[in-house]
Amino acid sequence: MPPYTIAYFPSRGRCEVMRMLLADQGQSWKEEVVTLEAWGQGTLKVSCIFGQLPKFQDGDLTLYQSNAILRHLGLSFGLYGKDQREAALVDMVNDGVEDLIRHLGQQLLCNYEEGKAQYLKELPGHLKPFETLLAQNNGGQSFIVGDQSSFADYRLLDLLLNHEVLIPCLKDFRLLSAYMARLSSRPKLKAFLASPEHVNCPISALLKI
CATH class of the missing domain: 3.40.30.10 (Glutaredoxin)
Incomplete structure (x- = not known):
């Protein structure tokens, strides 16, 4: 078992x-x-x-x-960073994703169509911090924190994949789009x-x- x-x-x-x-x-x-x-x-x-x-x-x-x-x-x-500094950054990213998930739920559960339209207007501002964090870490060619995967990567990937189903939104976020494709291609995860x-x-x- x-x-x-x-x-x-x-x-x-x-x-x-x-x-x-x-x-x-x-x-x-x-x-x-x-x-x-x-x-x-x-x-x-x-x-x-x-x-x-x-x-x-x-x-x-x-x-x-x-x-x-x-x-x-x-x-x-x-999957929690390689030291205390990275662990703190992993927690920060996870909390940022949590905030966005809660906001998405509040918007869509109240009135799906109206909430979706309003959320879409706000979404670029919500995604920008994650694009910025990627850019600051090896030019966006690595993980969200450090040079190895963390649980925050799976959390962010899940968020991005769900958005691609609900509200395709990554065309203006080059690093996030490449990040999503890169993680999704890991053999076992794929x-x-x-x-x-x-x-x-x-x-x-x-x-x-």
């Missing part, structure tokens, strides 16, 4: 970045799919520490909160991104997109 188990809704959502990371690191995991109907019954929700999914199990360690899970995986696989488990999985269970 694989040591990892992901319990989540039938969507990419907060868990696809974990799946991408594990796949790229050559790991397997078990999925426990929680339907919205089952979640609505309340029994599982009560059993979750913060009343939220995902629930992630690494052997006898059970974790909630997606960013805590990512930091755990980052430490487990050496295989996962081409798999039915990824392709046929909606980005959001609530929005069904």
Whole structure:
């Protein structure tokens, strides 16, 4: 049995970045799919520490909160920068992605079409910091932090891939576009991104997109 188990809704959502990371690191995991109907019954929700999914199990360690899970995986696989300085930058990038994901969710959940139009107007300003960070690191030819991958790379890649589905937006961001293509071509990650488990999985269970 694989040591990892992901319990989540039938969507990419907060868990696809974990799946991408594990796949790229050559790991397997078990999925426990929680339907919205089952979640609505309340029994599982009560059993979750913060009343939220995902629930992630690494052997006898059970974790909630997606960013805590990512930091755990980052430490487990050496994906948290090579020193304290890089670790701080990895956290900074991850927090920046978190801000944008929350903003996207707020815009689209209120009124999808109207929210999408407003979000698209604001998006260049939201993406510019990531393009700037790339440019400052080896001219944008490397990772988002340092010279080795970190969990922040998977987080940013997941964000960019979802945007390409929802709101294609990278034509004016040369470095981000090349970065997305470069990371997506890593053999194990490429295989996962081409798999039915990824392709046929909606980005959001609530929005069904």
